[in-house]
Amino acid sequence: MLNLEEFEKLEIGDQIETRGLFPKVDQEPVVLRLAARDVNSLEFVVTYFGVTLGRWKCSNKEGALSWEM
Amino acid sequence: MGNVNRNLVYAIADVLGTTVTFAHDGPKMKAKETRTVNLSGLKVKISVEIVSSWIASDVYMVVAKSTGNLAMFIVAKEVSKTSIVDLHFLNLAKMDAATGWLEKQKPRSVNEALKHLDRAVVASFVKLKKNEWSKAA
Numbered sequence: 073m074l075n076l077e078e079f080e081k082l083e084i085g086d087q088i089e090t091r092g093l094f095p096k097v098d099q100e101p102v103v104l105r106l107a108a109r110d111v112n113s114l115e116f117v118v119t120y121f122g123v124t125l126g127r128w129k130c131s132n133k134e135g136a137l138s139w140e141m
Numbered sequence: 142m143g144n145v146n147r148n149l150v151y152a153i154a155d156v157l158g159t160t161v162t163f164a165h166d167g168p169k170m171k172a173k174e175t176r177t178v179n180l181s182g183l184k185v186k187i188s189v190e191i192v193s194s195w196i197a198s199d200v201y202m203v204v205a206k207s208t209g210n211l212a213m214f215i216v217a218k219e220v221s222k223t224s225i226v227d228l229h230f231l232n233l234a235k236m237d238a239a240t241g242w243l244e245k246q247k248p249r250s251v252n253e254a255l256k257h258l259d260r261a262v263v264a265s266f267v268k269l270k271k272n273e274w275s276k277a278a
Contacts, residue, residue, distance in 0.1 A: 073182040090180035093187060093207075097228060097266050097274045102180055118209075121263045123232045125209035141185060 079132055082106050082114060093120055104128065149201040149217040152224040156215055156268070157189050157205055170194040170203055195243035200251060204242050210234045214258060216251050226268040227251070227277065229258070236261035 073090060082088075089101035102125070104116035113131040117124065129140045145163050150170065154161040159174040173190040192212075193204040200218040207213065212231040217224055233239055236258060248254035255262065265277035 073180065090183065093178060093180075093211075094228075096272055097268075098264070098276065100264070120211055121230050123209070123211045123230065123263055124234070125211055139183060 074130060074137060076132070076135065076137065079114065079130065079137060082109070084109065088116070146199070146201070146219065148224050149219065152217040152226050152268075153201060153203055153215050156226055156228055157191075157213075159189055161191065170201070172205070192240040193243040195248065195254075197249055197251075202243055202248070202251065202254060204231070204239050206233070206239055212236075212239050214254070214262070228266045228268065228274075229255070229262045230264045231258065231261045232263050233261070 074088065084106055086106045088104040090104070092098065092100045092102055100121055103119050105119070106114055107117045107127070108115040112133075113129055116128050116130070118126055118128050126141060131138050131140070150161050150163055153170065154172065157172055158176060159172040161170050161172045163170055170191055173188075175186050175188045178185050178187050187208050189205055189207055191203045191205045195202045200216060203215050205213045205215065210233040212233050214229040214231055216227040216229075219225070231239075236242070243254065246254060246257050248257065266274045267277050268274050
């Protein structure tokens with residue numbers, strides 16, 4: 073869903089859209105908006121229908137991306 | 142489950158993707174599960190829990206909390222022996238505490254419940270047939 077190249081390029085405010093939580097009901101995507109970043113991690117505010125699901129963190133650990141939710 | 146309308150309980154369970162149990166001594170539906178959802182390759186654990194339930198004039202209603210501020214108000218009723226389900230996505234940040242909300246409000250109708258939910262409703266859908274949903278006006 074996110075590769076290393078995208079990880080490096082994303083800027084604050086950029087958004088990623090994924091498959092929705094209830095795809096049988098509607099095509100509304102889950103939206104991850106980049107809220108903060110440093111060299112090795114990105115922090116996203118995650119929403120669905122504009123409702124906040126939480127803040128998810130993606131870290132680059134020696135070339136492998138891992139997620140904390 | 143006595144006089145419980147199983148079709149409507151199953152209809153609610155189908156929307157939530159969980160098993161719903163029904164207390165024998167009152168209009169209390171329960172469900173609590175965590176399932177893994179694949180979001181374009183990212184596997185995320187999403188919780189679903191019924192935190193409030195109510196029956197008014199043979200219309201079954203539940204409020205279910207999900208992840209973060211996301212909740213759902215689900216309404217199931219039978220029209221001409223067909224189960225009709227309404228699904229309203231809610232923003233918990235814009236409503237009173239979801240736990241026990243219906244029991245506290247004691248709505249006499251779905252419209253009355255929706256009137257109280259007001260700004261908390263972010264999107265509404267109706268299920269008319271199996272796997273066929275349409276956006277409500």
